[in-house]
Amino acid sequence: MANDNTTNRKSILVTPELCIGCRACQVACKSWNQLPAIKTKNNGTYQNPPDLAAAAFNIIRYSEVPSQENPVRWLFVSQRCMHCDDAGCMNICPTPGAIYRTAEGAVATDASKCIGCKLCVQACPFNVPRYGEDGKMSKCHLCFDRIANGMSPACTKTCPTGALQFGDRAELIAAAKKDGYGTIYGEQDLGGLGSVYAFKDEPKLYGMKENPQIPASVVFWHTYLKPLSAIGLGGVVAAAAIHYLAIGPHKDDKEV
Ligand code: SF4
Ligand code: SF4
Ligand code: SF4
Known part of the structure; x- marks a missing residue:
């Protein structure tokens, strides 16, 4: 299921060791995408907002780990869509064009085609898709x-x-390895991620998911049931069938 349409794959290389937690990236994303502010409250951490949201496409995760040199060591890591080559969200989406791949390798969305079925939430190994008040997926x-x-x-x-x-x-990954980053998270996972991370530490220290996988049920129903939407079952009906058979009865969940 890996993508074979990309002719000029671009990526973001995240190097958490260089991050100072300034969150300028969060502000820049809000500004470019004209995303509204989110009301939050102090919950005992500098991390803010606490999670990705329909109006927060990237966040810096803050964590503290024990350190021999200092009382505490702060770790900062950017969380965002991984632009997977083998993208669970694209695989499961029953509506043609609602989630699509650009020539540069981005996984983009077309809100006008999204039917709000939330299948992509179940299919994403990184818990990225969010839904806004308009009922459309955004990321x-x-x-x-x-x-x-x-x-x-x-x-x-x-x-x-x-x-x-x-x-x-390829150039970003080669340069990171040359700079001594022994682990490139996402180099091979899911066909190769479009957001790759350079680490000298173990990625799990930063909370990175080990061995990310698309749920087997999603792979199965992508193969056998999704084609029904292409032969006229219709996106909404196909979505309901896929959801019930692959994931179980639909439960309403609220936007984080
Ligand atoms: S990744 Fe974001 S928070 Fe970290 S240094 Fe860059 S702009 Fe600042
Ligand atoms: S949409 Fe993605 S790539 Fe663009 S600024 Fe936001 S987090 Fe960065
Ligand atoms: S599966 Fe998740 S991380 Fe991968 S492209 Fe889709 S939303 Fe992004």
């Missing part, structure tokens, strides 16, 4: 509108430390 789109016009994503352009870099995927 980071790799600034496909900027990169198609020769610009870099707003978050990478703003990052002051080089913790976020944008460019040719």
